[in-house]
Amino acid sequence: MNNRRKKAIVTINGTIMFFFSIWLTVTIAVSAFKLMVDRTSDMKKVYIVMLFVILFLSVLWTLADLLRRKIMVEKPTEEILIATEKIARGDFSVRLTPKYIYGKYDEYDEIRENINRMTAELEKSEILKNDFISNISHEIKTPLAIIQSYATLINDPTIDSEERQRYVKILCEATKRLTALINDILKLNKLENQGIIESKEGIRLHDSLAEAVIQFETLIEAKNLEIEADLDEITIVSVKSYLDIIWNNLISNAIKFTENGGKITISLKNDNGRAIIKVSDTGCGISKETGMRIFEKFYQGDTSHAQEGNGLGLALVKKIIDIIGGEISVESEIGRGSTFTVILKDLT
Numbered sequence: 298m299n300n301r302r303k304k305a306i307v308t309i310n311g312t313i314m315f316f317f318s319i320w321l322t323v324t325i326a327v328s329a330f331k332l333m334v335d336r337t338s339d340m341k342k343v344y345i346v347m348l349f350v351i352l353f354l355s356v357l358w359t360l361a362d363l364l365r366r367k368i369m370v371e372k373p374t375e376e377i378l379i380a381t382e383k384i385a386r387g388d389f390s391v392r393l394t395p396k397y398i399y400g401k402y403d404e405y406d407e408i409r410e411n412i413n414r415m416t417a418e419l420e421k422s423e424i425l426k427n428d429f430i431s432n433i434s435h436e437i438k439t440p441l442a443i444i445q446s447y448a449t450l451i452n453d454p455t456i457d458s459e460e461r462q463r464y465v466k467i468l469c470e471a472t473k474r475l476t477a478l479i480n481d482i483l484k485l486n487k488l489e490n491q492g493i494i495e496s497k498e499g500i501r502l503h504d505s506l507a508e509a510v511i512q513f514e515t516l517i518e519a520k521n522l523e524i525e526a527d528l529d530e531i532t533i534v535s536v537k538s539y540l541d542i543i544w545n546n547l548i549s550n551a552i553k554f555t556e557n558g559g560k561i562t563i564s565l566k567n568d569n570g571r572a573i574i575k576v577s578d579t580g581c582g583i584s585k586e587t588g589m590r591i592f593e594k595f596y597q598g599d600t601s602h603a604q605e606g607n608g609l610g611l612a613l614v615k616k617i618i619d620i621i622g623g624e625i626s627v628e629s630e631i632g633r634g635s636t637f638t639v640i641l642k643d644l645t
Contacts, residue, residue, distance in 0.1 A: 318361075322354045373405040380412055389420035437478065443471040481609040484542070488616045497643075500537055502572055503528040503565055509544035510563065513552055520557045528565040531572050534643045539617045546610040547576040547637050554580035554635070570644055577636040583629045591627055 329350045333343040373396070380391045393409035395402055402410070450456070451464045506528060510517075517524060551561045555578045562577040583591065592615040618625045622642055629635035 318358050322351075322358065325354060326351055373409075377405070377408055377412065384412075384416060384419070389416050389423055391416050437475065440471040440475040440478075444468060444475075447471075478609070481613055484613055488613070488620060497534050497536055500533050500535055500540060502531045502533050502540075502574070502641075505537070505540055506544055506563060506565060506574070509541065509548055512545070513548055516549075516552050517561075520552065520555070520559070522552065522555060522558070523560040525560065525562045526564070528563070529567050531565060531567050531644060533572055533641055535621055535641065539621055542617055543614050543639065546614050547639075550610065550637075551576055551578040551580065551635075554578060556580065567644065570642065572639075572641040572644060574639040574641070575636055576639075577634060579634040582631040582633050582635055583627070584631055588627050588629055592625070 326347065330343065330347055333346050337343065376393065380393055383391045392413050395406040395409050397403060397406055447464045447468050451461055451468070456464075507526070510524060510526065548561070548563070555561060559579040561579075562575070564573075564575045564577075566573045592611050615625060618639065618641075624638075624640040626638050627635060628638070
């Protein structure tokens with residue numbers, strides 16, 4: 298039953314109750330007047346009795362209405378007010394029990410259910426916020442601790458130049474990691490809170506992917522990785538900076554989790570007006586449980602590589618793909634590598 302129909306029924310019921318009270322009052326008053334006239338000719342006495350009859354009926358109906366309001370209006374209103382006050386103070390565990398069974402809810406039950414849904418979402422958001430703050434604090438503390446420690450060591454006049462250079466290299470890596478973390482946080486925050494979509498343009502996807510691979514040429518050579526690319530010529534209307542973030546994260550992850558001498562395969566195909574991009578590697582792979590959470594903020598399935606990332610990359614990728622309109626999924630098996638599949642539309 299929709300809300301409009303429920304409101305109509307409530308209005309009709311209220312009108313009927315009001316009509317019935319007026320009708321009953323008039324009927325009793327008329328009957329009492331007729332009875333008094335039949336028994337006495339003293340009209341003054343009749344009028345006095347009628348006055349008390351009408352007064353009694355008025356008081357009776359007023360008390361009945363007060364009782365009705367107490368039970369049907371004030372009690373649920375007070376319950377809802379108490380609940381909203383708790384929510385305003387930050388207690389998101391509040392839950393209200395509907396008075397009627399589902400399908401026969403009144404308006405107050407609808408409000409109760411809306412409050413329950415709202416507090417459930419707020420509770421979830423609060424948990425995510427606390428987890429986010431906890432994780433980000435941990436991620437920031439790690440490079441800061443390294444910077445503080447090695448900045449102290451580098452000032453030691455007794456260390457030789459070779460050791461000093463090693464410390465400088467460690468400091469640079471820590472600052473780069475901290476900078477990357479802050480940049481990813483700012484990007485993710487901008488996408489989540491502002492919802493700003495930059496201007497779209499025609500982009501040659503095959504060139505975009507090829508350029509992304511070239512950027513990692515040094516790392517690929519350092520690990521002696523084999524790169525196989527099968528790229529159809531496809532042009533899409535999208536946001537170049539967003540696509541660059543997607544490719545950079547997927548390719549860098551493939552390089553990071555693939556052992557020396559392994560293979561990375563990148564394919565781009567046109568499937569009935571959709572661009573299908575696959576980035577596969579022969580790396581360590583991930584479990585099914587990890588695959589289900591891989592796009593969550595700060596989640597790192599392989600903690601052995603935790604020092605090489607901050608757990609925000611794939612969350613950022615997922616958010617971008619949601620914004621530009623697309624899909625991303627992962628197929629993987631431990632010890633046999635992973636394949637990330639991105640599906641994009643808006644082909645020209």
